[in-house]
Amino acid sequence: GLAIGIVGLPNVGKSTLFNAITRAGALAANYPFATIEPNVGRVTVPDERLAALSRVFTKGERVPPIIPTFVEFVDIAGLVKGASKGEGLGNQFLANIREVDAIAHVVRCFEDGNVIHVAGRVDPIDDIETINTELILADLGGLEKRLQNLQKKAKGNDKDAKEQAELAEQIIAVLSEGKPARAGTYDAPIPKEFGLITTKPVIYVANVGEDNLTEDNAYVRQVREYAAAEGAQVVKISAQIEGELAEMPEDEARAFLEELGVQESGLDQLVKVGYDTLGLITFITSGEKEVRAWTIRRGEKAPEAAGEIHSDLERGFIRAEVIEWDKMVEAGGWAGAKSKGWVRTEGKEYVMKDGDIMNVLHNM
Numbered sequence: 398g399l400a401i402g403i404v405g406l407p408n409v410g411k412s413t414l415f416n417a418i419t420r421a422g423a424l425a426a427n428y429p430f431a432t433i434e435p436n437v438g439r440v441t442v443p444d445e446r447l448a449a450l451s452r453v454f455t456k457g458e459r460v461p462p463i464i465p466t467f468v469e470f471v472d473i474a475g476l477v478k479g480a481s482k483g484e485g486l487g488n489q490f491l492a493n494i495r496e497v498d499a500i501a502h503v504v505r506c507f508e509d510g511n512v513i514h515v516a517g518r519v520d521p522i523d524d525i526e527t528i529n530t531e532l533i534l535a536d537l538g539g540l541e542k543r544l545q546n547l548q549k550k551a552k553g554n555d556k557d558a559k560e561q562a563e564l565a566e567q568i569i570a571v572l573s574e575g576k577p578a579r580a581g582t583y584d585a586p587i588p589k590e591f592g593l594i595t596t597k598p599v600i601y602v603a604n605v606g607e608d609n610l611t612e613d614n615a616y617v618r619q620v621r622e623y624a625a626a627e628g629a630q631v632v633k634i635s636a637q638i639e640g641e642l643a644e645m646p647e648d649e650a651r652a653f654l655e656e657l658g659v660q661e662s663g664l665d666q667l668v669k670v671g672y673d674t675l676g677l678i679t680f681i682t683s684g685e686k687e688v689r690a691w692t693i694r695r696g697e698k699a700p701e702a703a704g705e706i707h708s709d710l711e712r713g714f715i716r717a718e719v720i721e722w723d724k725m726v727e728a729g730g731w732a733g734a735k736s737k738g739w740v741r742t743e744g745k746e747y748v749m750k751d752g753d754i755m756n757v758l759h760n761m
């Protein structure tokens with residue numbers, strides 16, 4: 398699955414947002430995961446296609462359960478100004494943030510005299526730069542240590558070490574200019590084991606009060622401008638409202654959103670933008686037993702997608718039966734779809750598309 402780490406200065410609304418996430422996850426139907434670490438919450442990816450398919454495969458009283466795919470949010474505490482100096486960022490912090498695929502950077506865009514701002518005033522750009530500087534310094538510190546080791550190895554005529562040392566030097570040059578690693582262009586792809594944070598895509602989460610959900614205030618406009626210059630996306634939410642929404646049954650939540658004048662909850666938007674940012678798509682397995690969504694990367698081929706279901710299915714993959722979800726709805730089930738000739742047989746080179754229903758034929 399996809400994991401998004403939540404970072405931001407203290408008092409910007411991270412915990413409020415994270416609590417909304419865990420509550421939303423706990424209330425979601427068919428919540429298949431019982432044990433979750435305290436700093437990890439799961440939000441299902443909203444997908445209306447699944448309900449339509451569940452209706453198609455309903456037989457009398459037997460309604461196939463819907464198992465949506467989900468996004469994991471990781472609450473990454475411990476980031477304050479100066480955190481990367483002295484003792485450095487805590488090991489727990491680094492371990493947590495290195496595991497995530499993307500970063501949701503929460504920025505305070507609400508005014509509230511009762512909520513103290515760590516820098517004494519609301520200034521989203523200054524806040525963003527404070528956090529970004531800490532992340533850059535953390536990468537710089539880690540990479541400089543790695544470079545020393547690589548240079549030692551390179552002296553022993555280790556060719557890989559020599560190439561990696563050169564790459565590390567290129568990245569260090571970018572970081573030293575105060576830029577995130579993702580802003581540079583390099584001779585080679587950055588290996589995962591470099592453990593860099595600033596290679597990860599960032600989504601800015603502008604946390605506003607209820608009044609600014611429909612209309613941007615000046616702070617949100619500043620964040621949008623800053624993000625646009627970086628090519629990053631912005632999701633505007635109200636962490637407080639998300640907390641309230643997470644407590645409501647679905648129909649009540651929908652009415653509340655309508656009242657607020659917004660189409661979908663901030664969490665749903667965040668999930669969608671996360672999907673988009675990381676180039677993810679959904680494919681579906683569907684029948685009378687269950688209707689289930691799976692997350693894969695755009696461009697993945699059928700065997701890799703099968704491996705998402707079970708690693709045996711990737712190894713034993715022979716071919717797949719594939720049909721678009723809406724064709725399945727129209728045909729009213731597998732038998733109907735087959736008799737209409739809408740079920741295609743695809744081989745190992747087939748590139749999966751969003752909304753494909755797949756049935757894997759295998760020799761396991």
Ligand code: GDP
Nearest residue numbers: 407408409410411412413507509512605606636
């Ligand atoms: P964290 O330190 O980033 O985790 O921040 P918290 O989630 O603990 O929020 C800090 C304070 O800001 C709490 O008192 C929240 O109730 C309040 N807060 C969070 N979001 C909003 C918001 O959208 N509007 C207002 N007025 N207060 C908020």
